[in-house]
Amino acid sequence: MREARRPERQYTQETLMRLCVAILLLCAGLHGQAQQPPTFHVHGTIVDVTGAVIVGVTVVFEREHSTTTLSTSNFGVYDADLPSANTP
Numbered sequence: 001m002r003e004a005r006r007p008e009r010q011y012t013q014e015t016l017m018r019l020c021v022a023i024l025l026l027c028a029g030l031h032g033q034a035q036q037p038p039t040f041h042v043h044g045t046i047v048d049v050t051g052a053v054i055v056g057v058t059v060v061f062e063r064e065h066s067t068t069t070l071s072t073s074n075f076g077v078y079d080a081d082l083p084s085a086n087t088p
Contacts, residue, residue: 038084045076053077 053076061068
């Protein structure tokens with residue numbers, strides 16, 4: 001009596017390449033998450049007393065050991081991700 005053999009799987013080079021790329025992307029994503037310090041997002045619009053936006057205003061966020069300086073856009077908007085209070 002002849003033994004039943006499992007069919008051998010044959011992977012194409014394209015399939016193996018896709019698998020390798022997927023694994024690399026997964027590992028890179030996990031590595032990046034572990035390395036990023038916690039942040040919080042700030043944004044706002046600078047206006048004058050009449051409500052008109054002010055372009056090019058310097059906005060400064062200061063902490064004990066760091067300073068972040070921004071300028072408002074053509075629409076008077078500033079936008080930044082800053083280190084959280086728990087970040088040294």
